[in-house]
Amino acid sequence: ALLGTAFSAEIDPSLTEWRLLKTDLEKVKFPLRDYILEVKAFRPDYYNTNPSYTERFAVWKITTMMMLLHAGNWKKQVGRVTWNTIKYDEGRDIAIEECDARYEAYYSWPANGEKEQIWAWNFFEDHVELTCNGDMQYQQRWDEGEDHRDKPGLPEKCAALGAVDVDRITFRHMAGEYIRARPKEVKEPEPTTPPKATTQPEPTTSPKATTQPEPTTPPKATTQPEPTTPPKATTQPEATTPGALIEERRTCDCWTKECNYCSNLECTVQYDLINGYEGIAVQSKLGWRILNSIVLYDEGGNTLGLFQWNLQSIHLTGCISCQSPPAIRSIKPGNSEFWYFNMDRIDGVLTLTLGIGGHTLYSNTLKGECADIYSKIDRFAFSDMTCENTFSYSRADMVAGTRITPDCSGACPLM
Helix, strand or coil, X not given: CEECCCCCCEECHHHHCCEECCCCEEEEECCCCCEEEEEEEECCCCCCCCCCHHHHCCCCCCCEEEEEEECCCCCCEEEEEEEECCCCCCCCCEEECCCCCCCECCXXXXXXXXXXXXXXXXXXXXXXXXXXXXXXXEEEECCCCCCECCECCHHHHHHHHHHCCCCEXXXXXXXXXXXXXXXXXXXXXXXXXXXXXXXXXXXCCCCCCCCCCCECCCCCCCCCCCCCCCCCCCCCCCCCCCCCCEEEEECCECCCCCCCCCCCHHHCEECCCCCCCCCEEEEEECCCCCCEEEEEECCCCCEEEEEEXXXXXXXXXXXXXXXXXXXXXXXXXXXEEEEEEEEEEECCEEEEEEEECCEEEEEEEECHHHXXXXXXXXXXXXXXXXXXXXXXXXXXXXXXXXCCCCCCCCCCCCC
């Protein structure tokens, strides 16, 4: 039998190649702690992003996939996972029944709207991650089950699911999809290269469906190198009054109808990040689940990708997907911190840095197609960031769109 590098669980060697699920009920022995589960799914051509109340919670929808998790034998079900091939208007996209009181929203449209999707479930000792074509869509820590009056006991159930060794899975409502096992050679999730993104097709059954901004061709994934010397020291600005050279402004969310879901350039800030001095400096609360997300654009307003991070992981679309370093993971969740994201050329090599409180805690070099794509950054916007967060707006270097106002065009209270 094929053995995982760091484990001893056995698995059918044929599962390292794509296996078709022929029916809506398939049982497969699969040690989730030892292997990454990849699912090749297909978005339906016709779908509704705003279904009726009855259909909203149905698990038999053509967009829905489900896994029943077992430990030791088929009669011992320890978990149920439900997720979808599309992003719903109300965010009812994914749920782990033992951890979530309600369905959670994806971070973005799966696979940028492409029909073929590669999902990857990666189970760790302290958390689980789900990516689609390399982009993070969901994260859950086992010690952070939702505490909700309508579903009591979730924190304990979530912790119990994280502690058990799932070794077999019942796949439901997934006929026509494919699965395969990817060995874990390291404990960190490996970066993956998304396929070429295309514009999300217009659904024929939903008048409310939106169009995800069209990104450029994603670059190839790179591996995480040793941290390099930070190119720019960033300190928290003192000036916060209107009219000052540096102002604190709210991180207006571009993922709204008014901003055409991050494709309206009036919801962005023009800024030469590569040659700028301060980078993008933000004050926000840090946690394990919610990602800080910055959308990056080229001069023509085309989406290059997203930089996303939290205490658990760091992602740059198509190039980086890794666990956060210990210095970041050790930060207490819920703390409001001043952090900065930057890209600069060091000895001719494009280098990404992430710092907190003026100290660089993560650094990675971009080469090849990654460097070619992200060297074109000309503007940015914030996605899924709350009104509580702020960023440092430099009047000398930045030009804000008309919707980047002190109250985010009415979406947030005045500071």
